[in-house]
Amino acid sequence: MRIEDYALIGDMHTAALVGRDGSIDWLCLPRFDSAACFAALLDEPRAGRWLLAPADGQARPRRRYRDDTLILETTWDSPGGCVRVLDFMPPRGQAPDVVRIVEGVRGRVELRTELALRFDYGSIVPWTRHDGGRLAAIAGPDSAWLDAPVPLAEENGTTTARFAVSEGDRLPFVLTWHQSWLPRPAKVDPFDALDDTERLWTGWLRACAYQGEYAQAVRRSLLTLKALTYGPTGGVVAAPTTSLPECVGGPRNWDYRYSWLRDAAFTLRALLTSGYDDEATAWRDWLLRAVAGDPADLQIMYTVDGTRRIPEWRADWLRGYEDSRPVRVGNAASDQVQLDVYGEVLDCLYQGRQAGLFHDAAAWDLQRDLLDYLEGHWRDPDHGLWEVRGPPRHFVHSKVLAWVAVDRMIRTVEQQVHTGPTDRWKALREEIHREVCERGYDPERNTFTQFYGSRGLDAALLLIPRLGFLHPSDERVAGTVEAVRQELARDGLVLRHRHDLDNLDELAGGEGTFLACSFWLADALALLGRGDEARELFERLLDLRNDVGLLAEEYDTVLGRQVGNFPQAYSHVAVVNTASALAAVAVRG
Numbered sequence: 001m002r003i004e005d006y007a008l009i010g011d012m013h014t015a016a017l018v019g020r021d022g023s024i025d026w027l028c029l030p031r032f033d034s035a036a037c038f039a040a041l042l043d044e045p046r047a048g049r050w051l052l053a054p055a056d057g058q059a060r061p062r063r064r065y066r067d068d069t070l071i072l073e074t075t076w077d078s079p080g081g082c083v084r085v086l087d088f089m090p091p092r093g094q095a096p097d098v099v100r101i102v103e104g105v106r107g108r109v110e111l112r113t114e115l116a117l118r119f120d121y122g123s124i125v126p127w128t129r130h131d132g133g134r135l136a137a138i139a140g141p142d143s144a145w146l147d148a149p150v151p152l153a154e155e156n157g158t159t160t161a162r163f164a165v166s167e168g169d170r171l172p173f174v175l176t177w178h179q180s181w182l183p184r185p186a187k188v189d190p191f192d193a194l195d196d197t198e199r200l201w202t203g204w205l206r207a208c209a210y211q212g213e214y215a216q217a218v219r220r221s222l223l224t225l226k227a228l229t230y231g232p233t234g235g236v237v238a239a240p241t242t243s244l245p246e247c248v249g250g251p252r253n254w255d256y257r258y259s260w261l262r263d264a265a266f267t268l269r270a271l272l273t274s275g276y277d278d279e280a281t282a283w284r285d286w287l288l289r290a291v292a293g294d295p296a297d298l299q300i301m302y303t304v305d306g307t308r309r310i311p312e313w314r315a316d317w318l319r320g321y322e323d324s325r326p327v328r329v330g331n332a333a334s335d336q337v338q339l340d341v342y343g344e345v346l347d348c349l350y351q352g353r354q355a356g357l358f359h360d361a362a363a364w365d366l367q368r369d370l371l372d373y374l375e376g377h378w379r380d381p382d383h384g385l386w387e388v389r390g391p392p393r394h395f396v397h398s399k400v401l402a403w404v405a406v407d408r409m410i411r412t413v414e415q416q417v418h419t420g421p422t423d424r425w426k427a428l429r430e431e432i433h434r435e436v437c438e439r440g441y442d443p444e445r446n447t448f449t450q451f452y453g454s455r456g457l458d459a460a461l462l463l464i465p466r467l468g469f470l471h472p473s474d475e476r477v478a479g480t481v482e483a484v485r486q487e488l489a490r491d492g493l494v495l496r497h498r499h500d501l502d503n504l505d506e507l508a509g510g511e512g513t514f515l516a517c518s519f520w521l522a523d524a525l526a527l528l529g530r531g532d533e534a535r536e537l538f539e540r541l542l543d544l545r546n547d548v549g550l551l552a553e554e555y556d557t558v559l560g561r562q563v564g565n566f567p568q569a570y571s572h573v574a575v576v577n578t579a580s581a582l583a584a585v586a587v588r589g
């Protein structure tokens with residue numbers, strides 16, 4: 001199955017990927033970063049999955065989400081008739097549930113289901129038995145309960161059934177996870193759950209303030225971002241998967257089921273501009289809890305509940321997505337120094353204030369502490385926003401974001417919202433600007449560079465005009481945009497950087513074009529007054545979305561496939577932001 005053959009369902013605690021073949025191949029329970037009980041995505045069906053599809057395997061599916069929801073409808077036409085399966089995760093009650101409702105649309109269709117629960121990332125085959133009319137699968141701390149409307153059989157640790165549906169039939173299957181030592185979970189009414197799920201998503205999207213062009217794409221991206229938000233805390237995961245490869249067959253496979261300050265700040269800005277103040281406030285509260293304490297201990301990522309320790313290890317029993325090894329769990333980048341996060345966080349909080357939120361004094365004190373720390377450390381080398389696994393460098397983007405951090409604090413004081421030593425901060429802002437323009441800019445090539453003295457470029461430099469570091473009319477901006485296009489574009493889309501220059505890291509192989517960076521090129525073109533080119537690129541990027549509007553992190557222009565973790569918040573944030581930028585260009589004329 002290609003990565004773009006999957007669709008997402010979720011309950012804002014966790015999420016599952018459903019393949020075009022009707023197989024749920026990825027699901028971590030009970031939380032985004034818990035162990036997977038379906039890990040076929042990263043191996044074979046033996047690593048756990050739940051198939052529910054026409055038995056003949058020949059029918060071709062059509063898929064869509066029901067209106068503005070995360071209820072997936074997959075419809076199969078076969079010679080004998082037509083059948084539809086609704087897949088969704090209802091709002092979390094006592095326990096997580098996956099509901100699959102089979103609807104006979106026309107004629108008579110035979111279906112089969114195969115449920116292979118494999119706890120702990122495919123490594124544990126549970127003890128399965130029938131208990132009170134339900135199937136119970138138990139191993140260690142995990143139990144899963146299946147309510148099925150048809151007789152079930154057991155074959156080598158897999159629960160199977162074959163059955164037929166006729167027009168008008170509605171057969172619901174409900175899988176519920178529970179901690180194994182608790183009394184068995186209450187049964188869920190699948191049809192009430194369907195109504196609740198529909199109400200949840202449509203109600204949420206009703207508050208969307210975005211009115212511009214490309215509204216359908218924006219709405220689907222906002223829904224995806226909401227689905228990547230952990231409801232109880234407001235933490236946002238970068239993606240619900242681990243180890244979908246940046247290059248098929250390669251080693252650049254990372255675990256994204258955590259909350260990066262940077263990615264979450266991007267997400268929150270998109271939600272804020274779309275009118276979602278509650279989500280912004282919830283994330284702000286998550287942020288304050290997560291970063292509380294000594295600013296020197298600030299991490300670049302946390303778990304969705306704010307836990308700091310995210311040790312990285314390899315699940316070597318999994319063969320990896322299309323043999324892309326290793327499969328990593330946890331993320332060693334959590335220990336890296338990435339100075340841009342100070343700017344991301346302070347800019348995000350500034351945008352919140354502009355929207356009339358986040359005015360309390362305690363949070364301002366914390367921001368001043370963060371800036372004090374940055375004042376003493378912005379000259380340090382770091383690993384940069386791309387989390388390069390090599391020696392620290394003076395990444396230009398990190399320094400630009402240090403400038404952003406100081407700038408947003410000065411603006412806040414100038415707007416008389418809070419107080420602070422603006423004379424000192426203005427001198428600091430000036431000093432950072434001067435150093436970046438002297439050491440991070442190559443006058444011969446008329447471009448900013450990836451790090452001081454580097455030969456390579458960095459697509460993140462496309463953000464310079466949008467961040468306000470230089471005016472779009474500055475010739476260094478146009479020069480950098482042109483250089484990025486010359487050196488990093490592949491078939492019109494943009495790589496983050498080139499691994500083959502400057503020995504950035506020691507990992508083998510390259511990666512696909514980075515979708516967020518490609519959207520940033522469209523943003524930069526729009527700011528440079530090249531609206532037609534920006535629009536053309538944006539529409540091309542929208543065409544890369546799969547049949548249900550989802551984007552991974554990257555796109556391999558040679559294979560013509562999405563690559564990297566899926567769906568990726570960065571990419572969906574970019575859909576929202578670039579649509580808004582183009583709408584602004586249209587308004588300005």
Ligand SMILES: OC[C@H]1O[C@H](O[C@H]2O[C@H](CO)[C@@H](O)[C@H](O)[C@H]2O)[C@H](O)[C@@H](O)[C@@H]1O
Pocket residue numbers: 238252254255256260262263331332333385386387388389570
């Ligand atoms: O390319 C190497 C790094 O890739 C991952 O980082 C990327 O994903 C992060 C989450 O979306 C994002 O914040 C970062 O900007 C991206 O470069 C991975 O998490 C790293 O461990 C890895 O070194």
